[in-house]
Amino acid sequence: VQLLESGxxxxxxxxxxxxxxxxxxxxxxxxxxxxxxxxxxxxxxWLAAISYDGLNKYxxxxxxxxxxxxxxxxxxxxxxxxxxxxxxxxxxxFCARTVxxxxxxxGTLVTVSS
Amino acid sequence: xxQMTQSPSSLSxxxxxxVTITCRASQGIGTSLAWFQQKPGEAPKSLIYGASTLQxxxxxxxxxxxxxxxxxxxxNSLQVEDFATYYCQHYxxxxxxxxxxxxxxxx
Numbered sequence: 001v002q003l004l005e006s007g008x009x010x011x012x013x014x015x016x017x018x019x020x021x022x023x024x025x026x027x028x029x030x031x032x033x034x035x036x037x038x039x040x041x042x043x044x045x046w047l048a049a050i051s052y053d054g055l056n057k058y059x060x061x062x063x064x065x066x067x068x069x070x071x072x073x074x075x076x077x078x079x080x081x082x083x084x085x086x087x088x089x090x091x092x093x094f095c096a097r098t099v100x101x102x103x104x105x106x107g108t109l110v111t112v113s114s
Numbered sequence: 115x116x117q118m119t120q121s122p123s124s125l126s127x128x129x130x131x132x133v134t135i136t137c138r139a140s141q142g143i144g145t146s147l148a149w150f151q152q153k154p155g156e157a158p159k160s161l162i163y164g165a166s167t168l169q170x171x172x173x174x175x176x177x178x179x180x181x182x183x184x185x186x187x188x189x190n191s192l193q194v195e196d197f198a199t200y201y202c203q204h205y206x207x208x209x210x211x212x213x214x215x216x217x218x219x220x221x
Contacts, residue, residue, distance in 0.1 A: 034210070044158070044201060046210040058208045094157055099205040100148045102169065104157040 001025040001103040003095050008108030015085050015112070021078040021095030021105055029053075029073040032098050035063075035080045037091035038107070045091075048080065049099055085112045116140050116204055120213035126221040131192045135216045137185045137202035146206035149178055149187045152215075153198045161200075162187065192218070 007019040021033070034049040048069035049058045057069050068081040078095050090112045097103040117140040127133050137147065145165035150158040160169045162178040165185055175190040189196055197220050202213040 043214055044203070044212040046212070049208070049210070060209045099210060100146075100160070100163040101150065101158070101203065101205075102148075102160050102163060104159065106157050 001097065003097065003103060003105035005093060005095055005105045005108040008093060008110045010111045010113065011085055012114050013085060013087055013112055016081070016083045017085065017110060019080040019082065019093055019095075019108060019110075021080075023076045023078065023095075023097070026097065026103075028071075028076040033069075033071060033078045034096045034099060034101065035067075035069060035078075035093060036096060036101070037089075037093045037110075039091045047093075050078070082110070085110075087112050115209055116143060116207065116211055118202055118204055118211050118213040120200075120202055120216050122216060123214060124217040124219060126219050127192050128221045129192055129194060133189045133192055133196075133218060135187045135189075135200055135202075135218075137180075137187070137213050139183045139185075139204055142182045143204045143206040145181045146204055147178075147180070147185050148203045148205065149176075150201045150203065151196075151198045152201065158201060189218075194220075 002024045004022045035047040038044050047063040050069045054071050066084045070079045092107040094107045095105045119138045147165045149162040152158040161172050166178045177188045199215045199217045201215050
């Protein structure tokens with residue numbers, strides 16, 4: 001199993017980023033997927049989850065209304081569109097397989113700063 | 115939301131020790147609980163799901179138990195590579211939440 005996040009970087013407050021998570025080594029199309037972020041002060045915070053077929057999506061309060069999770073099973077790729085970014089969104093963002101986080105990517109750093 | 119409380123937040127132990135970490139859920143979660151290990155600069159690694167089922171490749175010195183609201187992670191015969199931070203997480207319902215972590219340090 002391999003999960004590889006990309007798309008992180010430096011963005012100004014109010015800006016947008018789209019994170020991608022490329023999956024391999026398992027049947028992507030039959031697994032729910034999740035996004036979580038980590039900061040030293042707040043620890044691990046779950047952001048969003050999506051069912052195997054993309055029909056059901058779930059968000060934390062901190063993600064609702066600003067972040068959108070999606071997937072393309074034909075490309076074995078998971079996405080997180082992040083809009084209206086705030087300084088407090090600065091974190092390492094991980095994708096993970098299943099709601100029990102059975103496999104993790106290595107993470108991508110998102111820095112929101114002017 | 116279900117709150118997950120881990121204790122202790124940190125502990126010091128020696129190589130060869132047996133270590134127990136507890137995780138308490140603010141309401142019953144059955145056995146929908148996972149444990150993770152994280153070393154500095156690395157992503158978390160899944161150790162246990164279903165409260166007591168070892169992930170593939172995880173050595174049997176790790177064990178989990180509990181159901182409802184109280185859970186434990188036990189590490190037998192602590193080795194240098196086991197010094198890390200450990201997290202619990204429930205997945206019984208949304209929002210998914212994690213415990214605050216337990217840092218296991220070398221005494």
